[in-house]
Amino acid sequence: MGWVGEGKKELTVGVVGMGYVGLPLLLQFAHCGNRVLGFDIDTSKVDSIKAGKSYIRHISSDAIAAALKEGRMDATTDFSRVPEVDAVIICVPTPLTKHREPDIGYILSTGQHIGPHLKKGQMVVLESTTYPGTTDEDLRPVLEKLSGLTAGTDFLLAFSPEREDPGNPKFKTADIPKVVGGFSVECGKAAQALYRKADINVVPVSSTRAAEATKLLENIFRCVNIALVNELKVVFDRMGIDIWEVVEAAKTKPFGFMPFYPGPGLGGHCVPIDPFYLTWKAREYGVATRFIELAGEINTAMPKYVISRMLEALSDRGKSLKGANILMLGIAYKKDVDDMRESPSFILWELLLERGANVTFHDPFVPVVPKTREHAHFTGLTSVSLTPEILKRCDAVLIATDHSNVDYAMVVRNAPLVVDTRNACGKLDADLRSRVFKT
Numbered sequence: 403m404g405w406v407g408e409g410k411k412e413l414t415v416g417v418v419g420m421g422y423v424g425l426p427l428l429l430q431f432a433h434c435g436n437r438v439l440g441f442d443i444d445t446s447k448v449d450s451i452k453a454g455k456s457y458i459r460h461i462s463s464d465a466i467a468a469a470l471k472e473g474r475m476d477a478t479t480d481f482s483r484v485p486e487v488d489a490v491i492i493c494v495p496t497p498l499t500k501h502r503e504p505d506i507g508y509i510l511s512t513g514q515h516i517g518p519h520l521k522k523g524q525m526v527v528l529e530s531t532t533y534p535g536t537t538d539e540d541l542r543p544v545l546e547k548l549s550g551l552t553a554g555t556d557f558l559l560a561f562s563p564e565r566e567d568p569g570n571p572k573f574k575t576a577d578i579p580k581v582v583g584g585f586s587v588e589c590g591k592a593a594q595a596l597y598r599k600a601d602i603n604v605v606p607v608s609s610t611r612a613a614e615a616t617k618l619l620e621n622i623f624r625c626v627n628i629a630l631v632n633e634l635k636v637v638f639d640r641m642g643i644d645i646w647e648v649v650e651a652a653k654t655k656p657f658g659f660m661p662f663y664p665g666p667g668l669g670g671h672c673v674p675i676d677p678f679y680l681t682w683k684a685r686e687y688g689v690a691t692r693f694i695e696l697a698g699e700i701n702t703a704m705p706k707y708v709i710s711r712m713l714e715a716l717s718d719r720g721k722s723l724k725g726a727n728i729l730m731l732g733i734a735y736k737k738d739v740d741d742m743r744e745s746p747s748f749i750l751w752e753l754l755l756e757r758g759a760n761v762t763f764h765d766p767f768v769p770v771v772p773k774t775r776e777h778a779h780f781t782g783l784t785s786v787s788l789t790p791e792i793l794k795r796c797d798a799v800l801i802a803t804d805h806s807n808v809d810y811a812m813v814v815r816n817a818p819l820v821v822d823t824r825n826a827c828g829k830l831d832a833d834l835r836s837r838v839f840k841t
């Protein structure tokens with residue numbers, strides 16, 4: 403069986419899920435001269451794209467408008483248009499359930515949307531981060547049942563994990579090599595050819611499972627190393643040693659070391675979630691993943707640790723958290739992005755409220771708290787301005803995200819207490835730095 407896109411000068415590529423991962427990928431294919439069709443169940447995203455407007459801060463509307471103008475791009479909620487494309491790439495969410503188990507419901511429902519329209523010779527590639535076996539054991543049966551076709555014989559199937567780092571100006575979609583694993587050798591080769599049409603370097607692996615496992619290794623590596631520096635931070639805090647100074651010094655070693663930084667807890671759609679996809683799947687094989695679970699425990703304990711340190715700092719000044727006015731600086735999960743998913747700021751916020759503090763926040767990238775599943779009661783709260791008057795009126799500022807466009811010197815000069823969980827004030831003058839309570 404051949405792939406319908408084989409040898410074509412210009413492909414038509416469908417991307418399902420036009421979020422942080424899907425939209426840049428769609429634009430990359432369009433930029434390289436292909437036609438693209440974005441599928442999403444969210445009509446507001448489809449309407450925005452059709453109007454040439456970006457809804458993701460670090461993606462410019464110009465890029466969308468250019469692709470529209472050239473007639474290379476369209477978006478739809480209508481999956482009966484699947485037959486128009488040579489390949490469908492799936493970039494839908496993979497969260498955890500309430501009980502912290504993998505929720506592949508979005509992948510399966512995408513399979514149900516695509517399946518009835520799948521034609522012979524088309525290709526389906528899954529990109530969502532997930533446990534080894536998802537493409538083959540979970541997605542494939544849905545596609546086969548609803549299309550009446552067989553993977554590897556009638557249509558091509560592959561997995562290629564996304565490695566997007568939103569907000570990182572050093573690496574754009576095209577600069578990041580893509581690991582590609584096919585359901586069969588032929589599927590793998592065709593999927594490699596697909597990504598090459600977007601000028602992306604490919605790294606072939608032997609199977610969809612190996613590709614799925616590669617992504618988990620990458621994120622577990624981050625999760626475990628962040629847990630290690632978080633644990634070291636707690637130890638060094640007690641010893642009066644500055645963990646950031648130590649990491650900066652250690653990273654001058656030209657081999658065998660890679661810096662990771664402590665923080666108030668893990669955030670984002672990947673690192674706090676993905677390791678537990680493996681933990682869950684490993685149980686099926688009777689294997690325990692103690693290292694991963696320990697890392698999860700340490701990282702999950704960080705917000706409580708930060709609050710206990712904050713209590714110490716306040717009590718040194720004769721204050722308690724009860725009734726204190728706390729301004730949280732930064733609520734996005736990492737610097738210079740507007741993404742709030744799994745942000746540790748929400749946990750800090752809840753803990754502060756539980757202890758009777760009055761909490762306001764400032765975030766240059768999040769003017770209004772968006773709707774979230776687990777912290778819906780914060781929805782609609784607005785960012786306060788960061789002025790000397792407001793800072794003077796609060797009892798403490800808690801720096802939870804180290805956005806680059808904040809005047810930290812002004813914050814330290816005016817706030818009675820600054821608790822810095824990200825070393826955001828690390829580059830200030832020595833005099834200002836000495837006033838900051840780092841943790």
Ligand SMILES: NC(=O)c1ccc[n+]([C@@H]2O[C@H](COP(=O)([O-])OP(=O)(O)OC[C@H]3O[C@@H](n4cnc5c(N)ncnc54)[C@H](O)[C@@H]3O)[C@@H](O)[C@H]2O)c1
Nearest residue numbers: 419420421422423442443444493494495496512530531564
């Ligand atoms: N955001 C990142 O930095 C990042 C990095 C690497 C990997 N990933 C992985 O990529 C995947 C997607 O993440 P994201 O950050 O782009 O998510 P996102 O929430 O930004 O976007 C997902 C999109 O999928 C749409 N969607 C959901 N169900 C759908 C369905 N059945 N049919 C069509 N559209 C549907 C949603 O409306 C949304 O627009 C996840 O598995 C994630 O773990 C994300």
